[in-house]
Amino acid sequence: MSVPILEVVDLHAAYGRIEVLRGVDLAVPKGAVMALLGPNGAGKSTLVKVISGQKEQTSGDIHLAGVNVRHRRSDELARVGLCTIPEGRSVFPNLTVQENLTLMSYAGVPTPAILDTAFGYFPRLHERRHQLAGTLSGGEQQMLAMSRALASDPALLLLDELSMGLAPLIVDELYDTVARIAQSGVSILCIEQFARTALRVSDYAAVMSGGRIVASGEPGEILDTMADVILGGAA
Amino acid sequence: MGSLFAFTLLGLFTGAAYAIMASGLVLTYTTTRVFNIAHGAFGMVLAYTFWDFTQRQGLPTLLSLLLVLGVVAPAIGWFVQRFVTRGLGEGPVSVALVVTVGLLVGLIGLAQQIWPPEPRVLLPFYPETGWQMGDTYITAHHLITILCSIVVAGGLYVLLNRTRIGTAMRASVDNPELLKLFGGKPDTVAALSWAVGMSLAALGGILLTPVVNLDYYALTLLVINAYAAAMLGRLKSLPLTFAGAMTLGILESWAVAYLPTDGFWSTVRPVIPALFLFAIVVAMPQAQLRIGQVKGIVAAPVPGLGKSVGWGAALLLFALLVINVAAPNQVLLIGTAATYAMVMLSLVLLTGYGGHVSLAQFTFAGVGALAYAKLDEPNLLGLALSALIAAGVGALVALPVLRLTGLYLALSTMAFAVLMDKMIFQAEFAFKFNGTLQTERLSVLGFQIAEDTSYVWFMVLAFVLLALLVLVLRRGALGRLLIAMRDSPSACGTLGLDMRWFRVGLFALSAGIAGLAGGLFAGLRGSVGAADFLYFQSLLVLLLAVVFGVTSVTGALLGGTALMLLPEWQASAPELAGLLFAILGFGAVLLGRDPNGLANHMFKGSRWGWARLAPSFDEKLGALLPRGIRRPRAGLDENDRYDEDKLVPIADPADVETTMVIKGVR
Numbered sequence: 001m002s003v004p005i006l007e008v009v010d011l012h013a014a015y016g017r018i019e020v021l022r023g024v025d026l027a028v029p030k031g032a033v034m035a036l037l038g039p040n041g042a043g044k045s046t047l048v049k050v051i052s053g054q055k056e057q058t059s060g061d062i063h064l065a066g067v068n069v070r071h072r073r074s075d076e077l078a079r080v081g082l083c084t085i086p087e088g089r090s091v092f093p094n095l096t097v098q099e100n101l102t103l104m105s106y107a108g109v110p111t112p113a114i115l116d117t118a119f120g121y122f123p124r125l126h127e128r129r130h131q132l133a134g135t136l137s138g139g140e141q142q143m144l145a146m147s148r149a150l151a152s153d154p155a156l157l158l159l160d161e162l163s164m165g166l167a168p169l170i171v172d173e174l175y176d177t178v179a180r181i182a183q184s185g186v187s188i189l190c191i192e193q194f195a196r197t198a199l200r201v202s203d204y205a206a207v208m209s210g211g212r213i214v215a216s217g218e219p220g221e222i223l224d225t226m227a228d229v230i231l232g233g234a235a
Numbered sequence: 236m237g238s239l240f241a242f243t244l245l246g247l248f249t250g251a252a253y254a255i256m257a258s259g260l261v262l263t264y265t266t267t268r269v270f271n272i273a274h275g276a277f278g279m280v281l282a283y284t285f286w287d288f289t290q291r292q293g294l295p296t297l298l299s300l301l302l303v304l305g306v307v308a309p310a311i312g313w314f315v316q317r318f319v320t321r322g323l324g325e326g327p328v329s330v331a332l333v334v335t336v337g338l339l340v341g342l343i344g345l346a347q348q349i350w351p352p353e354p355r356v357l358l359p360f361y362p363e364t365g366w367q368m369g370d371t372y373i374t375a376h377h378l379i380t381i382l383c384s385i386v387v388a389g390g391l392y393v394l395l396n397r398t399r400i401g402t403a404m405r406a407s408v409d410n411p412e413l414l415k416l417f418g419g420k421p422d423t424v425a426a427l428s429w430a431v432g433m434s435l436a437a438l439g440g441i442l443l444t445p446v447v448n449l450d451y452y453a454l455t456l457l458v459i460n461a462y463a464a465a466m467l468g469r470l471k472s473l474p475l476t477f478a479g480a481m482t483l484g485i486l487e488s489w490a491v492a493y494l495p496t497d498g499f500w501s502t503v504r505p506v507i508p509a510l511f512l513f514a515i516v517v518a519m520p521q522a523q524l525r526i527g528q529v530k531g532i533v534a535a536p537v538p539g540l541g542k543s544v545g546w547g548a549a550l551l552l553f554a555l556l557v558i559n560v561a562a563p564n565q566v567l568l569i570g571t572a573a574t575y576a577m578v579m580l581s582l583v584l585l586t587g588y589g590g591h592v593s594l595a596q597f598t599f600a601g602v603g604a605l606a607y608a609k610l611d612e613p614n615l616l617g618l619a620l621s622a623l624i625a626a627g628v629g630a631l632v633a634l635p636v637l638r639l640t641g642l643y644l645a646l647s648t649m650a651f652a653v654l655m656d657k658m659i660f661q662a663e664f665a666f667k668f669n670g671t672l673q674t675e676r677l678s679v680l681g682f683q684i685a686e687d688t689s690y691v692w693f694m695v696l697a698f699v700l701l702a703l704l705v706l707v708l709r710r711g712a713l714g715r716l717l718i719a720m721r722d723s724p725s726a727c728g729t730l731g732l733d734m735r736w737f738r739v740g741l742f743a744l745s746a747g748i749a750g751l752a753g754g755l756f757a758g759l760r761g762s763v764g765a766a767d768f769l770y771f772q773s774l775l776v777l778l779l780a781v782v783f784g785v786t787s788v789t790g791a792l793l794g795g796t797a798l799m800l801l802p803e804w805q806a807s808a809p810e811l812a813g814l815l816f817a818i819l820g821f822g823a824v825l826l827g828r829d830p831n832g833l834a835n836h837m838f839k840g841s842r843w844g845w846a847r848l849a850p851s852f853d854e855k856l857g858a859l860l861p862r863g864i865r866r867p868r869a870g871l872d873e874n875d876r877y878d879e880d881k882l883v884p885i886a887d888p889a890d891v892e893t894t895m896v897i898k899g900v901r
Binding site: 052054073074079084085086090092093095102103104105106107108148 | 414419
């Protein structure tokens, strides 16, 4: 088996004295889509922050394509092919759509290529390219955010709560885009509270609870066995 | 008609120089959210540097210009961003303001230390060259300035809108964390914008020096022109800032041309920026409420009523002792210290509790003093009226800024301080130019407090009473409102609080306290003049208040004492006068991030020491005293007489340890 694109080994992280990650072990194989599910407060978003370099771990290691990335800053990681789309709307509200796209060129792809890809996938963004991103609808903003994942051709894509605050129909559309990105060979770690849509596009799934990975496997199994954990018993 | 054209052209020249300055200010503000009050001061220091390079070192003009604009200024900008202002943009506005005011004072001190006062001349560029246009003469310097401003405007437009790093500058204001995830470097971007901003400050300062002369204060005050111009663009839009700067330049030029050269109207010219600023502020739309940023704000403890009365009485006793021991001239100094302490007390209310910054607090004291002298009623009624008048003036300052955020309030106060300093205080109906007014000592219920010693003690008494008032306000419903408003205006808005009038009231109350201090000060001195209430003094008041702790009454007391000592030290070592300013200013830069100041560290220290000493002290006391009259510990009420057979009531887990000790002794 080849080296996994992301390997997390016994990762611990804390906010002050409160430990949030208590030994996370996780591996995402190259080219795979992994869904990471779990209830509120399980530590999913903290895991994303630590992997993307926004937060320092207290112990444990993260390997990206076999390279240990401890003490790497988030901008360095972004430039070498880690694309993180954080929780909420990850656009700059006071910049126009086109300016938002221009800034995506830090990841290494020249601006014209980014504009081509983004406008090709989302013609709506082309119509609104001179509009401030803050005035777009939630779905359009998320399209703009996804453009970065599409255009910058990352080695690993981290998606945090893509569906937050969006209509189910739009969430479905966005996950179609995720599936398309996956087809182009990008490895994806996709964090979700709402399991079904994410499981539809993923190859593997893991469940997080209380700062640990409590189960992992095929999406079908996970859904059957862990329904009460991931869906809080409601489904 | 010809003269109108000529003066308009002259106005365009000053306007262009203001525009260069203002655009630097707007650049740093929009890209890092730190409003640099010291922008003019940096321009001043860099203009002195330019003088040093050209005149003292004898370097060629063009080389010196390149060195200052291309090396020294960017280096300073990088340094300031890296070590001083980084992270300030996310914090409360008051902290950023205090830190940059610290920079301002520190830079003035530094300039005085490096370049001691002496006449210096900085010639305009190409002084002999000029062209006759009709009946107007344009010098090369004018033309260069106007060309520079056009280049700056174009350059900034291209930088911010057409380049990726410029786009990143604007993006880093929105969300620096996200910019990092994009692969950008927010710190590099911020450093670049400070470097560019500093170069623009330098260019503006150098271009204006032939007009305003190499003067520590005149060049520093250019920041008011700059931000008055920037207000037109709401501190954001560069094109409107340029328009504002040009308007300001032309207005000033017309004021020179068409206003009478003597009397009251001749004093209008220096205050045009301030008037312009107030006019714009009134026309500005409502600002959005900000969501609070509570993180990291730890308040100093607020003492209970008993404790504060006790300490107040102790202070009064101590003051009585010191006043009777001290030499006569030192007694007057104690009175001055009490005045400063009272003015700082007004800042405790406004800045410490309310979170608003005032850069004109000592000016309000001046208003109080002026009213006291003019009313000529040296009794409690006259004093109360002076305080009321100062409060009214304070309300007038806060009123136009009603709908805007705290930053605008602070900027308006600085403009107001300069307005009073340069125009009102020097007017015929006030102190007159270089004049003083005679005042009489205060009479209480018919008895005049004529003796220096008793008057000074009365001032200390006034400080104690005001301090008690402030503390009672803080502990009451009003105090809760203040803290809530400081922490999250938008949360208060959703609760249905109308903060606008409350803010005006708070500002008026604070100005009233300062006015009372001013009135008492006037009585103490016997004669007061405009020179006693320079705007610069207000900046020192703010800085020392913050250094010693603007959230506690103790801080005000210590700060007042320090501010009284400052000129004494400067007088005893005149060669170090500038250095003291520099130390104070840069000290405030270091300490400004913690508004609780040194006083809070003192509280912490004493609490720590008390926690160590108290148990053993109690042990010894317990052993000495006979069984019957043993003192109950704090945390236990009088009626909780503890008996071996009963359980010891425990008020608070923290008291467990000490209670155990007591039990052990018994």
